Amino acid sequence: MNEIKKDNTEDKILIAAQKVFTKKGMDGSRMQEIADEAGINKALLHYYFRTKQKLFEAIFNKVFEKIYPDLNSFIQSELSIEEKIGIFIEKYTGLLLKNPFLPSFILKEIHRDPEFLASVIKSTGVNPKELFAMFENEMKAGNIKTMDPKEIIINLLALCIFPVAAGPLMEVMFFENDKKKYDNFLEKRKKTVKEFILDSISIKNSQDKP
Amino acid sequence: MNEIKKDNTEDKILIAAQKVFTKKGMDGSRMQEIADEAGINKALLHYYFRTKQKLFEAIFNKVFEKIYPDLNSFIQSELSIEEKIGIFIEKYTGLLLKNPFLPSFILKEIHRDPEFLASVIKSTGVNPKELFAMFENEMKAGNIKTMDPKEIIINLLALCIFPVAAGPLMEVMFFENDKKKYDNFLEKRKKTVKEFILDSISIKNSQDKP
């Protein structure tokens, strides 16, 4: 029960800053707007975080942690690979649907400051080797098709993240600009993405390739 | 041979502006930087395009046209659906590999000004209905699995665009920050994405589902 958002000033700032930064990015955000959103004065932002850059970095770290899935609990669980993937897609799509700005927020800042990005990733202690190992073990055991694990991971991320990141574009092009219609589509899509990925790694389908 | 880039000032500006805007986005770009890149004075930018906003819109339109694939020639060709998809993936991935900033440029601006985005799309005359119809005809003819065509299209776009848009992130996380290694991966990936998509719509694989 610790660290729940109280209504002390620092938390108000963090909440407001996340809202503004994730919508408009570092360059597009204004300290004044964050202050207004937090219901405080602009000077207080500097009192708590000194510079816009430092405030931004605090938010980026927080958001990146949120969006970077907790893989260890998956890797080490006793579930089958199919169940693991299924649960991941459900959970991750759910997270993104609740926070539709996060993907484009990360993507926006990816090119802006590569060194900062690298340092954030390092600090989260992400270790993809265990993830690769998990897939490779499943391949050796004959449970899934033999292929580059990176393909599976990137396909999985692409199919979950892109539809949310490019949401407004997809809505206009394919859903008559009807956000609800698109959200329904994405909700149903959890199931089809799951089938799509599982088919692609399934042993059964690999026998009739040219 | 018309409309090739001459070295008149307007074209120099357009080339410079595209370079800067696609890298840094509307908010992150400076008129001074564009002027420097074009080798001219800042005041000239305003002489030719009046405002930063108008210059940006000119670039956005140009880039969007480039990134929006010419679908009609595909839809109306006599190729099989498998060939059409294969060619699309090859061509589109190639385009993105040559212009790695374009996906994130579009994604960056997607949330910033939805009305402008909608107007751009309208002006390009994109008509997805014919695209849907093409897939639906193939389904009726029994050539591919029956499913929502939008799923196919969005999967296709996701698998092609996301790996480029999130390139720097993928490089750091999965490729030891080695850009060449990642580019090689994406080049080889053309083939696997093709197999991936074709498998997912193939009739053959749909017989042993629960």
Add this chain to the structure above:
DNA sequence: GTCTATATGGCGATAGAC
């Protein structure tokens, strides 16, 4: 058409009262 010089406004950051 192209330049230099300047106007104008906005934003991040600070000073200092309370």
Add this chain to the structure above:
DNA sequence: GTCTATCGCCATATAGAC
């Protein structure tokens, strides 16, 4: 800790000479 007032800079945009 929180506020008001203000500084100093930088970015867009314009004026005006050539």
